[in-house]
Amino acid sequence: MLTQERHNLILQVLQERKAVTVTELTKELNASESTIRRDLITLHEMGKLNKVHGGATVLENIATLEEDVETKSSLNIEEKNEIGRYAASLIKDNDFVYIDAGTTTLKLVDYISNTKAVYVTNGFVHAKKLVQKGCRAYVIGGELKLSTEALVGAEGIHNLRMYNFTKVFLGTNGISIHQGMTTPEIEEGLMKKEAASRSYMTYILADHSKFDKVTSVTFASIDQVCIITDYVPNEEYKEVAIVKEVCKQ
Numbered sequence: 001m002l003t004q005e006r007h008n009l010i011l012q013v014l015q016e017r018k019a020v021t022v023t024e025l026t027k028e029l030n031a032s033e034s035t036i037r038r039d040l041i042t043l044h045e046m047g048k049l050n051k052v053h054g055g056a057t058v059l060e061n062i063a064t065l066e067e068d069v070e071t072k073s074s075l076n077i078e079e080k081n082e083i084g085r086y087a088a089s090l091i092k093d094n095d096f097v098y099i100d101a102g103t104t105t106l107k108l109v110d111y112i113s114n115t116k117a118v119y120v121t122n123g124f125v126h127a128k129k130l131v132q133k134g135c136r137a138y139v140i141g142g143e144l145k146l147s148t149e150a151l152v153g154a155e156g157i158h159n160l161r162m163y164n165f166t167k168v169f170l171g172t173n174g175i176s177i178h179q180g181m182t183t184p185e186i187e188e189g190l191m192k193k194e195a196a197s198r199s200y201m202t203y204i205l206a207d208h209s210k211f212d213k214v215t216s217v218t219f220a221s222i223d224q225v226c227i228i229t230d231y232v233p234n235e236e237y238k239e240v241a242i243v244k245e246v247c248k249q
Contacts, residue, residue, distance in 0.1 A: 014058045021055035047178040079207040079230035084108040086246045101150030102171030104205040122151040152187040168199035174213035182215040189217030
């Protein structure tokens with residue numbers, strides 16, 4: 001059997017079953033285990049499947065829609081609290097910090113106690129909370145997007161280019177080894193990308209549900225950031241990324 005034919009059959013089996021083991025593929029394709037393992041590595045590197053211990057799983061479909069803030073606020077609340085608490089502990093007195101709009105980054109704001117650092121954000125709810133805490137906070141200008149309570153657009157990107165941050169904290173809709181950090185919205189993706197490029201250190205705040213997911217727009221590669229999460233469901237991420245687990249199972 002030709003290599004391409006074998007690859008196509010492996011992907012076909014995955015689409016039908018969502019997950020498959022090396023042993024199953026060895027029997028069905030009448031190939032050796034070493035051959036199947038090489039095939040899975042190749043397809044994984046091509047971004048066609050997720051290679052896991054002993055087999056492979058199907059890639060998630062690319063999501064193109066953004067859930068609203070109310071919906072996202074009700075998901076994985078305890079995990080977001082722990083992520084936010086740890087992230088807040090990283091902020092020092094002399095930091096110049098950018099905080100992205102989003103429900104997990106809003107948990108970061110809830111736990112911020114350092115009022116000596118200076119903060120910039122494109123989340124108007126975030127800005128309000130920071131000021132109420134006695135923090136010095138600046139709001140990035142731009143178009144107000146109610147579904148995510150974020151300020152986005154060309155004006156916001158232009159304003160970001162004036163700053164050089166010590167730390168940036170960003171949310172994400174998806175984390176993938178190959179596609180990196182992704183979001184469904186082009187303008188939000190551009191804002192995140194610009195903020196990350198203006199920072200000494202970029203942190204991604206994301207719970208375990210964001211791993212192995214891909215949405216429309218990549219704003220950072222996996223080796224550009226440090227991921228703060230409750231736990232990593234796929235150990236392979238630890239081989240290619242800096243990851244801090246705050247609720248390791």
